[in-house]
Amino acid sequence: MDVSWTLWALTIFGLSALIAVDFFIGRKPHDVSTKEAGIWTIVWIALAALFGLGLLVFGESQASGEFFAGFITEKSLSVDNLFVFVLIMAKFSVPSHLQQRVLLIGVLIALVLRAIFIAAGAAVIANFSWVFYIFGAFLIYTAWKLIQEARSDEEEDDFEENRLLKSIEHRFGVADRYHGTKLFIRDNGKRIMTPLMVVMLAIGTTDVLFALDSIPAIFGLTQDPYIVFTANAFALMGLRQLYFLIGGLLKKLVHLSYGLSVILGFIGVKLVLHALHESGVHVPEISIPFSLAVICGVLVITTITSLIASKKQEAAEKDEKKDDTENIGAEK
Numbered sequence: 001m002d003v004s005w006t007l008w009a010l011t012i013f014g015l016s017a018l019i020a021v022d023f024f025i026g027r028k029p030h031d032v033s034t035k036e037a038g039i040w041t042i043v044w045i046a047l048a049a050l051f052g053l054g055l056l057v058f059g060e061s062q063a064s065g066e067f068f069a070g071f072i073t074e075k076s077l078s079v080d081n082l083f084v085f086v087l088i089m090a091k092f093s094v095p096s097h098l099q100q101r102v103l104l105i106g107v108l109i110a111l112v113l114r115a116i117f118i119a120a121g122a123a124v125i126a127n128f129s130w131v132f133y134i135f136g137a138f139l140i141y142t143a144w145k146l147i148q149e150a151r152s153d154e155e156e157d158d159f160e161e162n163r164l165l166k167s168i169e170h171r172f173g174v175a176d177r178y179h180g181t182k183l184f185i186r187d188n189g190k191r192i193m194t195p196l197m198v199v200m201l202a203i204g205t206t207d208v209l210f211a212l213d214s215i216p217a218i219f220g221l222t223q224d225p226y227i228v229f230t231a232n233a234f235a236l237m238g239l240r241q242l243y244f245l246i247g248g249l250l251k252k253l254v255h256l257s258y259g260l261s262v263i264l265g266f267i268g269v270k271l272v273l274h275a276l277h278e279s280g281v282h283v284p285e286i287s288i289p290f291s292l293a294v295i296c297g298v299l300v301i302t303t304i305t306s307l308i309a310s311k312k313q314e315a316a317e318k319d320e321k322k323d324d325t326e327n328i329g330a331e332k
Helices: 005-025 033-059 061-091 097-126 131-151 165-173 195-221 225-237 239-246 256-278 286-332
Strands: 184-187 190-193
Touching: 005 097, 005 184, 005 225, 033 061, 033 165, 033 184, 033 225, 061 195, 061 225, 061 239, 061 286, 097 131, 097 190, 097 195, 097 225, 097 239, 131 195, 131 256, 165 190, 165 195, 190 195, 195 225, 195 256, 256 286
Parallel strands: none
Antiparallel strands: 184 190
16 A cells, blocks of 8 residues: 555544543543443544545555454454553552553553554565564464463463563662652652552553564554554554453453464464465465454454353352352351
8 A cells, every 4th residue: 555654644643633632531530430431442443443444445445454454453462461451450559540541651652662663574574575484483483372371270360570670660769659640759859750650661561572473463464564553553542441341351251362372373374375475485375354354253253252151160150159158057
């Protein structure tokens, strides 16, 4: 898709305006209700859908298909990332009324980091076509790793701070309590960070790890930097509201890792086939409509099986509690 500098400028201006609106809405710390989160989640998804339809009407069908495939994939990976956000919020005991501010700044940091990764990825792909082999192999490895983690009986119930975050805390020092929305305060004449700043840095730095699989994944669906950037932007901008909307449902998506592993593995194979085709090897290439169908199908099946499994698990736990109660009553 041939994108002019004018269209790039208008797109960035439009996205910046949407971010400003989002910031204006969330400027005052408050507890986000399910209704508020639900309304704005629908708004962000509707805006993404309108953008994709705009590409279809004013651009081309392939660009529109690539955008929707990339958006759905990035949105799915973002939902998986919410698990880590929940752990971070719990680790630092973030007050409920400050969580939306943390997520808002975290999303802004994520957008900047993604833009840098996308620019670097586009430059590498433009000059070295063999990088598709590396991206494909990495995604297949990530898919296998996700399956291994999903099959493991061990559950991650805490967030471990990385070395960079620990070194920053040691360098500046951290206050022993939250001070509203302040990021820095002065303690005995020394400028130190508040826990709110630490949480924002934690979310921002962990997004670097998230980008390691999400960026190669979307480049496996499209090599157009414009589509890659806009799909990432729309997927991330509604993440704050989505956190409050499905926060309680995250634990019920027990098969999400399996679904994401299938999607990443599928895109990895697609990348390898594309790399072979670029090298002159006659192999079939996977079309965008087929990719979109596979991604949507996997997510639908994963969601259904997750809800069924969660319902069975809840029923089993109720029966177990009932048996324990009856046994205690019999002993008395």
